[in-house]
Amino acid sequence: MLQTKPNRANLPAQASSALRETLKADEALLLVSASEGDSNMLYAVGMFVPDPFIFFQHKKKKYVVMSDLEVDRAKRQAKVDQVLSLSDCQKKLRNTGNSSPTLIDVLDWLFRERGIRSLIVPANFSAFLMDQLRAKGFNVEIKRDPFFAERETKRAEEVRHITESLRVAKLGLEAGIRALKRAKPGRGGTLYLNGSKLTSERLKTAVNTRIMAQGWLPSHTIISSGNQCVDPHHEGTGPIKANTSIIFDIFPRSQKNGYFGDLSRTVVRGRASDRLKKIYATVQAGQKIGFDLIRDGVNGKEVHQKILDLFAREGFPTGQIKGRMQGFFHGTGHGLGLDIHEAPRIAPVDATLKTGHVVTVEPGLYYLGVGGVRLEDVVLVTANANKNLTDCPQFLEI
Template sequence: MKRSTISQPDVATLFIAASEQDSNLYYATRFMAPDPFIYLEIKGERVMVMSDLEMDRARSEASVDRVLSYSEIEQKAKKQGIKSPTAVDIVHVVLKEAKIRRLSVPANFPVIHAARLQERGYSLKPKSDPFYEQRVVKTPEEVRSIEEAQRATEEAVTAAHALLRKAEIKGAQLWLDGQPVTSERIKKFINVKLMERDCIAQHTIVAGGEQACDPHNEGSGPLPAHRSIIFDVFPRSATSRYFADMSRTVIRGTVSLELKRLYSTVKDAQEEAITKIKDGADGMKIHQGICARFEKAGYKTGLVNGRMQGYFHGTGHGVGLDIHEAPRISRTGSLLQEGHVVTVEPGLYYPG
């Protein structure tokens, strides 16, 4: 599959970034590099400009049409009178030969490079995500990659839940093997399990009690008995670079009637929303339907004592080379298409 933007012949696409951090650049080149490199799309041709260190690997691994030598172009720039060529000078040499003066760049394109290009007379037009619209609709290969990461996540979380089942309840805390069960202990367990499946997890959430009322609190300290414990695990495959995303709420101990009702309300809303995920569905309307369902059940959303309570985040988002990407199932919303991979993760959050 050729990954490129649809542009006019006199407009080139330009990235100067590290594909290890920039998912659009990795998508375009399928080449992983920790240091910035130059990538251009010129009149339908996809070109990388690489250092001597990365030349051979880029030529064998990257899914582009041509890989040019940075050092060779650097020598050419010096012969043109540029004493110490920068990355922008290298881009200028390539574009000058192609007679291109207009550029399409990602919204996060470095300001210093943009300023230097403008000084040389180039016109730049930034483009917001999705920079490559085709990224939003996943190929069967991409779906398989996401599914593999998801299965590894499910195994790790299931194993962590098994640990909690073995835990003893002592007062208001959970104990296992003579030690308190902490958020840190369970997160480490999950992350190691994921590493065994070639997945790398960062910011894994295992938060209990009051901490669970803050959706992005990663959790710390002893996990409580008889109260909600939220798991939110979203690792990236070290081989495919695609993410998985999994949220679960569990309780070890006695469950109050109110917690049971809260859980059932969220679960029923989630299951209803999943039935609405289809080609042509409106993500905003799906989200609004969940909000209305929660309100009807008596669960209000708003600021109480300086803290948000109720349902105050989106229902879902796309998953792929980024953990959060288009489309959105939220108050802003997106029209869903066949091939989208999305989460459906409503929640209700009330301290106490």
């Protein structure tokens, strides 16, 4: 695995001071994971590490325990109060007669030395390690996400990181659109580019290559067409035809700081049918409802329902049609940050939007025989309105 050396100034700030203040003298927060794949750990320590390590927070201090491979880098980059050497911990345990100290032995020694008896762990914490800790006499409490509640409210620096990832998503989209514009219809309406069939795979290569050239990582980029669009998470496969809907859903992640962008657009190479044009205009109107309503104090459930109501009034029902879900059967939006999907949600569940939330606004309509339309922008919730962080035009026909 290529390990990019992150810029400390670009990485997430320290974890919650609020949690620090509520911890009792014998309590600690505990994470044991790799920050490369665990957003809570990345948020806590502010550096990418590909292998699991120990993070704990006791009273007003944050600690990491690092292997010899990472300890010196952690001293430069980790946003913690103290970096402990795993080798030193193991050496001290061997001096007490433990010839082969394990992870649970190290944790037991660290916590007893500091008078810690109770631990707060995230929902994805290892069940095996939790059992071991309890067997050692520790009280272990599971805290559901958001483990760090303040992750929902983005600081100005985080908003900048997300905006930059949105810029890169737009660059990827533009690469795909350029390829589509050069494609010409052939037999059966299939699009051809440079003499070969234009497929979803070829378009994704163009999009993803452009994204990677910027230093971002694409992941499961969606470019689906026709009836594939009716499954909103279908990544797309095979030849693309003229005069049919093509959904781009692009969500690159920065290799510097871990923040995602998320952008969806729907286009047609050629001419859209009258029904597809109406669907597109209706989805745009639904997205405008989101833009008009989203602000501090609004319940996301109400925003979602008003969009559903509009779609129904315009003659676009949602439900089981011909044996499968059709219409608008996903949420209007979700939080965006170090995870592609995080709290809060704008969906059929209660969720109060607050100043500082960064959420997607992505209504869609999907019907067999027509395809689908999804339009997605990202907004920052403010006291009286919202600010659109996405700078990307919307157009149907190309």
